[in-house]
Amino acid sequence: MGTLAQKNILITCGPTWVPIDAVRVISNISTGELGQRLAREARRRGASVTVFEGPVERRMTDEGISVRPFKYYEDLMALIRSELVAEKKHYDAIFHAAAVSDYMIRNPLQEKMKSDQTDIRLDLVPLPKLIRSLRKISTDSLLVGFKLEPDMSGDVAVGAAKGLFDAAYCDLVVANTLKERNYLGFVVDKERILAHDNTRQGVIDKLLDIVEKRI
Numbered sequence: 001m002g003t004l005a006q007k008n009i010l011i012t013c014g015p016t017w018v019p020i021d022a023v024r025v026i027s028n029i030s031t032g033e034l035g036q037r038l039a040r041e042a043r044r045r046g047a048s049v050t051v052f053e054g055p056v057e058r059r060m061t062d063e064g065i066s067v068r069p070f071k072y073y074e075d076l077m078a079l080i081r082s083e084l085v086a087e088k089k090h091y092d093a094i095f096h097a098a099a100v101s102d103y104m105i106r107n108p109l110q111e112k113m114k115s116d117q118t119d120i121r122l123d124l125v126p127l128p129k130l131i132r133s134l135r136k137i138s139t140d141s142l143l144v145g146f147k148l149e150p151d152m153s154g155d156v157a158v159g160a161a162k163g164l165f166d167a168a169y170c171d172l173v174v175a176n177t178l179k180e181r182n183y184l185g186f187v188v189d190k191e192r193i194l195a196h197d198n199t200r201q202g203v204i205d206k207l208l209d210i211v212e213k214r215i
Helices: 033-044 073-086 130-137 154-168 200-212
Strands: 008-013 048-053 065-069 093-096 103-105 124-126 142-149 172-177 185-188 193-197
Touching (some): 008 033, 033 048, 048 073, 073 130, 093 130, 130 142, 130 154, 142 200, 154 172, 154 185, 154 193, 172 200, 193 200
Parallel strands (some): 008 048, 008 093, 093 142
Antiparallel strands (some): 103 124, 172 185, 185 193
8 A cells, every 4th residue: 555545636737728718728838747746656656646637738538537627717616616515525634835826807808809009908806815815715725735935945935834824724835846957846845845856756755755744
């Protein structure tokens, strides 16, 4: 048996979309790779893994991992409500690695915007933080948040994580950088840096080692 045998794990990954008009969206550059790797490693360690996967280029097709696709912010919220509220599924740990939209268009168009317009202004309004909903719904789950920063250091990691601890009551935060070269990631709790590594797989391994001891 693996070290996470009989544990139920939920992972969100990839970007979310918010509509501009009938054919255009605002998104972000998340590939979902970190969440996908995390899912594979958790499964390798024996966990039962469910993934809510955004519109990524390379979809997960791994045997033994339940993948629930979404595209829009509202889709992800609906999955959370269906899985955790309506079906009352319990997860020992939730890893919220999806890059969720922070803003939406105030009044998205129902039709396609004409392409010959020369002056287009988008009125953005903030969206509710889904990680707060996850905490309120799943009070007994270990909740791991993720922060992505252009540049990363120990001080930046602690500062970036503080907002998630204060606002969403996360148990752990992974703070990492966009960069392929010179990648750096930290696992942080409310008191200190617990681990760091200069590879994504290294961060995943150390994160799961920590989580195993807490669930």
